Amino acid sequence: MRTFEVKARNYQIEDTSWLSKYIINITVRDLGIAFPITLEQDIQLPRYRAKDATISAFLFSITSIIFGVNQGETGEATVKNLSFQFISL
Numbered sequence: 079m080r081t082f083e084v085k086a087r088n089y090q091i092e093d094t095s096w097l098s099k100y101i102i103n104i105t106v107r108d109l110g111i112a113f114p115i116t117l118e119q120d121i122q123l124p125r126y127r128a129k130d131a132t133i134s135a136f137l138f139s140i141t142s143i144i145f146g147v148n149q150g151e152t153g154e155a156t157v158k159n160l161s162f163q164f165i166s167l
Contacts, residue, residue, distance in 0.1 A: 103146045110139040112165070137163040 112135040141159035 098149055098151075101146070101148055103144070105145075106140075106143045108141065109143070110137065112137045115164070132166045135165050137161075137165050139163070 115134045115136055139159075139161050140157060142157075144156045145153070146155075147153040
């Protein structure tokens, strides 16, 4: 039985993500989203609101969201002044 000696090459596979090279910070300020609460399918808000026309809505608002990743190792998220409200428009 004969054996063949084959020299294997040393490959170094880089198993790191692109996040590991950067510090990423994302900040969103004064975010507010209103969802109309109605059974009507085709609701359209007029450009100029009449005084007697009201629409109930669910308001979701946040003063700030801050998200950060430190070179792919650790991350943190902070939310300030999160609120849910039912309002009439």
